[in-house]
Amino acid sequence: MIKVAISATGLYIPPFTITNEELVESFNTYVARYNQHNADAIAKGELTALAESSVGFIEQASGIKQRYVLEKTGILDPERMHPIFHERSNEELSLMAEISVKACQDAMNKAGKKPEDIDAVICSAANMQRAYPAMSIEIQEALGIKGFGYDMNVACSSATFGIEQAVNAVRTGCARAVLVVNPEITSAHHAWRDRDCHFIFGDVCTAILVERLEDAKPGSWEVLGTKLATVFSNNIRNNFGFMNRSEDADPDARDKLFKQEGRKVFKEVCPMAAEHMATHLESLGLNSANDVRRYWLHQANLSMNQLIAKKLLGAHEVTSDKAPVILDEFANTASAGSIIAFHRHNADLQQGDVGVICSFGAGYSIGSVIVRKT
Ligand code: CO8
Secondary structure (H helix, E strand, O other): OOOEEEEEEEEEOOOEEEEHHHHHHHHHHHHHHHHHHOHHHHHOOOOOOOOOOOHHHHHHHHOOOEEEEOOOHHHHOOOOOOOOOOOOOOOOOOHHHHHHHHHHHHHHHHHOOOHHHOOEEEEEOOOOOOOOOOHHHHHHHHHOOOOEEEEEOOHHHHHHHHHHHHHHHHHOOOOOEEEEEEEEOHHHOOOOOOOOOOOOEOOEEEEEEEEEHHHOOOOOEEEEEEEEEEOOOOOEEOOOOOOOOOOOOOOOOHHHOOEEOHHHHHHHHHHHHHHHHHHHHHHOOOOOOOOOOEEEEOOOOHHHHHHHHHHHHOOOOOOOOOOOOOHHHHOEOHHHHHHHHHHHOOOOOOOOOEEEEEEEEOOOEEEEEEEEEO
16 A cells, blocks of 8 residues: 655735734624614614624634734725625636645645646635636646646535545555645635624635655655544534525525534534544554644634643643644634644654644534654
8 A cells, every 4th residue: 555645735824914903893893883773673672782792702712813814804894894805707817726826836845846746636625616617626727737636625624534535545546646725715704793703714725735655755744544524513504505596595694604503513522523533543553642742633712622632631731832723823714724733833843753633613524634754
């Protein structure tokens, strides 16, 4: 069987940041205007007054301090509260492909690979810009890669599920090297008017180069194993889709954007994710507390990560060295979070060190990738 490695990762960071202070100021202006505009209906009990958001709550409940976005004026405009993107012609590179190309080029440069060294592109993200042609094929064309491409969506677990497909393709000889790319334009399907979640998400794009271990440069990460799991849940859901028109559904209805029962997700997913990683490690003869140098976890909520890491590390202290956090800078970037953590925090590890990349989110879905530095 061919041995497989992650030889490089790439990161594209959008040009704009929104701090919690900016976000809350815009949100609270929207709330004040809404309550003033609907004062009579609220007084009669026909409508409920909206409550203000607060910077203190956001930081304490989530650990998020800011997020990157591809466009910020539309999001911060209390009359609009979603980004302003201009429709591009069919002859132009789409926005999702544009940021994907940048992240892929970063990964290719780091691995020292040219387009002719790569045989496939998997575009895996929580939402796609269009139905078809597949985003991956446009990205493949823009990069000048021959071979094949396809799209996948497993929400926050899209990257780890994509890595497993890439690993299998290389292991079985279908491809010599595969690029997995995760363009997460969360700002376009996020509910910026919902106080319970308006602070959660940010935009980004990550890329992962998966190739034969024998072709990878020293310092790459051999993939020891991958493990995927899904269990159906309505607790994170977005009903936007191509059937909406024929169902005569309201395209602006709340359920056509990201929606979640945050508390339930927290309670249900933490034990599942910890158990998943511990079992995966055990299957390879590794102990979650003693044999893992670093956990690169999905970045949705700081306490969630601390709780999961505590379950895995037992008596060991949970530190940012054991489970790095990028959430404060990037917020939740759907499938890209654990890959950003890996991208930013793997260079200091030594040959032979073992680490786990793990995502968890809507589905529910959990994906873990166990790697060892070469
Ligand atoms: N400001 C001030 N107060 C607030 C705010 C706010 N913005 N929001 C809520 N409150 C209040 C509530 O009203 C409540 O008040 P009271 O106690 O009086 O009722 C109090 O604060 C506590 O509210 P919560 O119970 O909701 O707060 P939590 O402590 O549970 O924190 C979190 C909320 C941060 C959402 C937390 O539950 C959490 O992070 N849960 C995990 C969520 C998670 O991991 N989700 C994964 C989603 S990602 C994914 O799967 C990808 C989907 C695809 C990407 C989509 C891109 C758009």
